[in-house]
Amino acid sequence: MRRNDIRVCVVGLGYIGLPTAALIASRGATVIGVDIDPSVVATIADGRIHIAEADLDGLVQKVVFSKKLLARGEPEPADVFMIAVPTPLSGNKKPVIDHVLAAAHSIAPHLAKGNLVILESTSPVGTTEQICDLLAELRPDLTFPGYENGQALPDIAIAYCPERVLPGRILIELVQNDRCVGGLTPACAARARHFYELFVRGKCIETSARTAEMVKLTENAFRDTNIAFANELSLICDHVGIDAWEVIELANRHPRVDILKPGPGVGGHCIAVDPWFIVDAAPHQARLIRVSREVNDGKADYVFSRVRELIETYPERNVTCLGITFKANVDDLRESPALEIVERLAADCGSRIQVVEPFVDELPPLLAKHGARKIELEEALDQSGILVVLVDHDAFRRVGVERRNGAIVYDTRGIWRHTPPVSRESAAQLA
Ligand code: SAJ
Numbered sequence: 001m002r003r004n005d006i007r008v009c010v011v012g013l014g015y016i017g018l019p020t021a022a023l024i025a026s027r028g029a030t031v032i033g034v035d036i037d038p039s040v041v042a043t044i045a046d047g048r049i050h051i052a053e054a055d056l057d058g059l060v061q062k063v064v065f066s067k068k069l070l071a072r073g074e075p076e077p078a079d080v081f082m083i084a085v086p087t088p089l090s091g092n093k094k095p096v097i098d099h100v101l102a103a104a105h106s107i108a109p110h111l112a113k114g115n116l117v118i119l120e121s122t123s124p125v126g127t128t129e130q131i132c133d134l135l136a137e138l139r140p141d142l143t144f145p146g147y148e149n150g151q152a153l154p155d156i157a158i159a160y161c162p163e164r165v166l167p168g169r170i171l172i173e174l175v176q177n178d179r180c181v182g183g184l185t186p187a188c189a190a191r192a193r194h195f196y197e198l199f200v201r202g203k204c205i206e207t208s209a210r211t212a213e214m215v216k217l218t219e220n221a222f223r224d225t226n227i228a229f230a231n232e233l234s235l236i237c238d239h240v241g242i243d244a245w246e247v248i249e250l251a252n253r254h255p256r257v258d259i260l261k262p263g264p265g266v267g268g269h270c271i272a273v274d275p276w277f278i279v280d281a282a283p284h285q286a287r288l289i290r291v292s293r294e295v296n297d298g299k300a301d302y303v304f305s306r307v308r309e310l311i312e313t314y315p316e317r318n319v320t321c322l323g324i325t326f327k328a329n330v331d332d333l334r335e336s337p338a339l340e341i342v343e344r345l346a347a348d349c350g351s352r353i354q355v356v357e358p359f360v361d362e363l364p365p366l367l368a369k370h371g372a373r374k375i376e377l378e379e380a381l382d383q384s385g386i387l388v389v390l391v392d393h394d395a396f397r398r399v400g401v402e403r404r405n406g407a408i409v410y411d412t413r414g415i416w417r418h419t420p421p422v423s424r425e426s427a428a429q430l431a
Contacts, residue, residue, distance in 0.1 A: 323391020
């Protein structure tokens with residue numbers, strides 16, 4: 001397979017699908033990018049993007065204008081079909097794979113002998129096999145892995161290859177990270193590995209589809225559990241009156257200790273979600289993983305309560321929440337603990353709540369409905385009110401200690417460590 005000869009159909013043009021489609025197109029392949037949202041298709045067809053990601057705008061513009069990336073509402077025939085659609089959680093914390101199954105339905109009529117189908121969406125163990133069963137049912141004229149009917153190789157190869165890129169560094173990590181390529185059979189894995197090697201510089205390692213599905217979930221559960229350790233430690237340190245950031249900084253000087261950073265909780269569409277897929281698959285065994293999720297979710301409750309205390313202690317001061325995105329320097333609000341905290345504060349305190357968020361143009365409607373308003377960072381700093389750091393955006397990090405003089409600071413991210421933390425006692429004395 002040579003890059004310039006292949007046609008790739010990427011289903012789902014979100015945070016993973018669009019950068020992946022653009023990258024593959026930039027390497028010479030023709031890519032049909034498919035999304036069910038007509039506004040997404042129209043935006044991309046115009047050479048523009050609907051998400052914020054470093055350097056993505058220029059790349060998409062280039063590949064759209066050179067006709068290497070074609071935005072469409074429906075799949076078209078291709079050599080490789082890649083599914084990169086969301087796999088959310090239901091209200092009772094169960095994985096929902098409806099979008100994956102719908103994507104498989106949509107590509108089924110276009111499949112032809114020799115095609116490779118790859119699932120990239122984070123998925124419960126066994127999903128790739130489910131896709132295979134579904135496609136085999138929809139296309140009885142073709143053979144699939146496990147349904148070879150005596151053929152040496154099936155007509156269609158199927159593999160699971162999870163994305164593992166970090167938002168904000170997607171285009172770099174898509175190329176540099178090692179990939180784990182899980183085939184439904186070893187031959188499927190080998191096909192998929194050859195495909196990824198066309199644009200990945202990291203090592204592509206073959207395994208089974210079930211193992212690759214579990215590897216993806218494991219990576220995010222590992223990080224969630226490690227952040228939970230840091231968040232729990234921050235609660236313990238608050239309780240005993242010690243600066244958690246200093247404890248972590250000093251403990252990390254041990255050669256085998258590497259504690260992550262506490263924050264207002266864990267957000268995003270991945271780490272706050274994926275561990276539940278493991279809990280759902282093995283509820284009795286996944287005890288630490290479940291508790292880690294609960295610790296991280298509980299941190300947002302704790303931060304909310306601390307800010308409420310400050311609001312009551314300083315009734316004359318405005319409260320400015322710095323940041324509502326799920327993490328630094330991105331525009332993504334999905335599962336954001338900062339947003340959850342600000343929504344709860346706004347519901348209780350309405351127009352006393354102000355928000356500085358350089359990565360969104362307008363506040364989400366619920367915040368505006370409660371009377372919260374968006375202000376600029378400089379205005380917040382001029383007010384000498386209560387400053388609550390919820391997101392560690394670079395713009396907030398750069399604010400010097402003299403500029404926040406006079407403000408009451410509650411810094412959940414530890415970016416302003418030179419401002420003494422507000423303890424309950426000192427807050428009471430100052431009031
Ligand atoms: N966070 C902390 N403390 C830390 C690190 C992170 O509170 O020390 C918080 C962040 O503020 C954020 C959340 O955790 O709310 C998640 O942020 P993140 O930067 O750790 O991860 P994501 O969600 O942007 O991306 C993760 C990555 N997974 C791992 O690092 C194991 C990424 O590689 C995956 O591709 C991505 O999930 C995904 O799509 O699954």
